[in-house]
Amino acid sequence: xxxxxxxxxxxxxxxxxxxxxxxxxxxxxxxxxxxxxxxxxxxxxxxxxxxxxxxxxxxxxxxxxxxxxxxxxxxxxxxxxxxxxxxxxxxxxxxxxxxxxxxxxxxxxxxxxxxxxxxxxxxxxxxxxxxxxxxxxxxxxxxxxxxxxxxxxxxxxxxxxxxxxxxxxxxxxxxxxxxxxxxxxxxxxxxxxxxxxxxxxxxxxxxxxxxxxxxxxxxxxxxxxxxxxxxxxxxxxxxxxxxxxxxxxxxxxxxxxxxxxxxxxxxxx
Numbered sequence: 001x002x003x004x005x006x007x008x009x010x011x012x013x014x015x016x017x018x019x020x021x022x023x024x025x026x027x028x029x030x031x032x033x034x035x036x037x038x039x040x041x042x043x044x045x046x047x048x049x050x051x052x053x054x055x056x057x058x059x060x061x062x063x064x065x066x067x068x069x070x071x072x073x074x075x076x077x078x079x080x081x082x083x084x085x086x087x088x089x090x091x092x093x094x095x096x097x098x099x100x101x102x103x104x105x106x107x108x109x110x111x112x113x114x115x116x117x118x119x120x121x122x123x124x125x126x127x128x129x130x131x132x133x134x135x136x137x138x139x140x141x142x143x144x145x146x147x148x149x150x151x152x153x154x155x156x157x158x159x160x161x162x163x164x165x166x167x168x169x170x171x172x173x174x175x176x177x178x179x180x181x182x183x184x185x186x187x188x189x190x191x192x193x194x195x196x197x198x199x200x201x202x203x204x205x206x207x208x209x210x211x212x213x214x215x216x217x218x219x220x221x222x223x224x225x226x227x228x229x230x231x232x233x234x235x236x237x238x239x240x241x242x243x244x245x246x247x248x249x250x251x252x253x254x255x256x257x258x259x260x261x262x263x264x265x266x267x268x269x
Contacts, residue, residue, distance in 0.1 A: 043207055050211065052251075053223040060204035064260045065164060065229045065245040067196040072112065072241065073189035074099065076139075081108035083135060084118050084183055110187070113235045114169065118183040128155070128175045139187070141171060152176045159233075161190055161243060166231040167257055167268070188233050188241065198245060201260040203227045206247035209258050213265040221251035230257065 040060045047054050074091070081089045081101030085108065089101040097112025108118040125131045132155040136143055141157035142165065152175060159169035171185025207227060213219065228250070231243040245260040255268045 062203040064201045068243045069194040071192040073191045076189045077110045114186045123180045169233045206258040221253045225250045
């Protein structure tokens, strides 16, 4: 009988302890939400003072992406070259981090920075749009606005990693009629990655840095349309690549990228 009562008392104590901890957690989350709302209101007032509106769905406390160290993949490069050349390729190490992948229609050249290019000797493509779309699906790029007509034009895309743009890792396909004229761009493999340390840098931090940049450089804009995390491909040494974390601040005039470590702000066209 005594054992039964002790068990009930123990269960009751554990239940009360869990309720107490749950109450603390709910209180902490309420305080966090309140702090976040205050921060967003302060940002809205600050930007409004400078004549700029912020998006209604702004999450000021949103964290930045985790930067990653990445490794070069010759297997991936060979697969890209095989797709472009539409056949198996021969690979050759040219030295200095340059590899060439050769087929009957030409040579695709890759550099250690991730940059690659291809100028076909002669290559007819029956459906340029389908050829381009197939490349995007196979290698993880997202299409940008095309500039293409029945006679000639360019298809462009940006590399995506885990659903986020690598803003300076793009590719362009240029066609003349149904003939592929050239392909040029950059590639980053995610076959081998390692997270890199980085201090916290929220969307609010990025907006504050952007506002400072605007004041110093005379940027003209009336609204911030969105604030989104993004990656940038960087080469710290000839053989070392990394995906650094950025914040993309899209305004009604231009897009800007705020580096989460250096705090540098760059404008894109």
